[in-house]
Amino acid sequence: MSVDLEKILRPVESPMAPYEPKYMMLASGEPVVVRQVFRDEIPDLLKHVEPLIHVERDYYDVVAARVYAELIGYYTHRFQDQYVLALQVDGELAAIVNGRQVTPKLGLSLHTLALRRGLRIGAHGFAAKMEYHIDALGHDEVLIVAESPIGFRRWMIEYKLEKRFDIPHELGGVPSWALTRELFDRARASLVVGRRPVPPELLEKAMEKILPPSDPPTPPLDPLAATRALYDPTATALVAQRWEMEKGAQDA
Amino acid sequence: MRDVYVAGIGITTFTRLEYPLSEIAAYASMMALKDAGVTEVDQLYVANMGAPRVNHQTALASAVADTLSLLPAGAAAIENGPASGAAAIKAGFQAVASGLDDVVLVAGVERMREVNNLEATDFIATLTHPLTEYIYGVTLPAHAAMFTRLYMEKYGVTERHLAMVGVKNQNAALNNEWAHLQQEISMEGILDSPEAMTNNPYVAEPLRFFDACPVSDGGAAIILVSKEKAEELGRPMIKLSGIGQATDTHAVFEREEPTDLLAVRKAAEDAFAMAGLTPDDVDVAELHDAFTILEIVESEEVGFFPKGEGHLALEKGETALGGKIPINVGGGLKGRGHPVGATGVAQAWEIVTQLRGDGGKRQVEGARIGLTLNFGGFGNNVVCLTFVRED
Known part of the structure; x- marks a missing residue:
């Protein structure tokens, strides 16, 4: 008797409403498109997430490593009811947010990974996925954790999340926080923005190809290296640092 | 002298x-030492506001002297709130002008991001009046917001004018490789779009997020020398030609007219008188834009524009690069950042850069006379400096 193990290993997917794309204006004046990304585009995302695993600052390494694993899990049908949203500026990937449905009434936020810093890109992405959980999927609440102080400030403090410390979150088993429908409704006016429908030319540009971020987070440069180079006539400090960075990139 | x-x-x-x-x-x-071509100094002054409280360090000047192997030079720290930098330059000027010293190093430094934003805000708020302001929870953003509201009602300044200063200065910082903020912003993104209120929320109404300078770490330094030494060193002859310093009431509510910054006015008048200059002579200026409203008001109080008309000049582009009097072309505090003790020295650094013609994309063509205004407290201790290129 033969057994099709794949049928056992692959989780049965629950029906989940699609995310309707939207766009918003950043402080820079650039429009950013938020849209759902499905399996066929996951390899494109992986290429842009992988370099961030080696960025040892602001928790990029741990977040990128986990997102990378989650995306592969989604791509290979090893993750239950995950969804992925991408934020794109002129086609360039600016952020990835993902989460999953635990039950028809309970959502779980996985990650918010900003590939472009500043301008509230991560905050806009987080708001979009909460909107997806509450409005599109009809969840009553979403379980959330933060891996960085920036995340804690953006989610726990700005949304005034409730404690669900008796529930270990799937990310590392740490105590959960929760965004309820009521909390989300309170935040709508100040934190949740976006316009629909997305103008066709903007959406087409986003759908055409996920372009790499032109200014992604990089390993920390010694911020005083440039100053040091100006009094060190041979600029050895700066050169040595660049060698270290190049070596690190090659090793990676 | x-x-x-x-x-x-x-x-x-x-x-x-x-x-x-x-x-x-x-x-x-x-x-700065390398730039000047000197390896020894007679004296150093280190401007700093928060080391004892924020960084748990005192006697900073002694530490800097030893770190630089400048022993046995004299060393002293200058704490004068956010005007520490220019106050230290004044001390250095006095040392050289009096003949006591020939070469003086003035450094300004602050490391505010060692603490979180709440602690940093509280640390700055300690400059307010302890009994009539601080104990009631006044912070500098709150002070600036009340001041801005009054100014709006009296002179017709709007949130659009404030945003114009923010966009001008933050985008100017893109031409300054040393500046903290390297992110372009637009009027549409921070004021006019449906998302603007989320992108640029109120922090203390009517001031919004992009109306305030960032919390920064950083250092700046200049070398002051006598004329004989300057000629010997052969660097461009940039004369520190005027100094004015003035104080105003510690508590803002005690001022007869709260929208007048009398210490700014007096400091500028004294600096111009000492230098034999008028506001019309100035080619480029660094004003203390810790909040966007301050650039507008200071541009009036130093005499560039009539009282209540700074925002009108801003509308016409007169304070932008290429305008009548370019202000904060290196980003100002808004774009370059505001490590409080370093700011007054960094302003001098920018003006000297301009007068040497080394400003690159932000260079004011033909600049020969520059002005800095370093604003301490909420206008209760102000230092104004003028610089002239002589060669």
């Missing part, structure tokens, strides 16, 4: 710097 010249300048990137405070000051100082 001897003439005093700036022979060397140095600066660090303004950002988050996880280095010892004395090391940050030393980096900027090394750059």
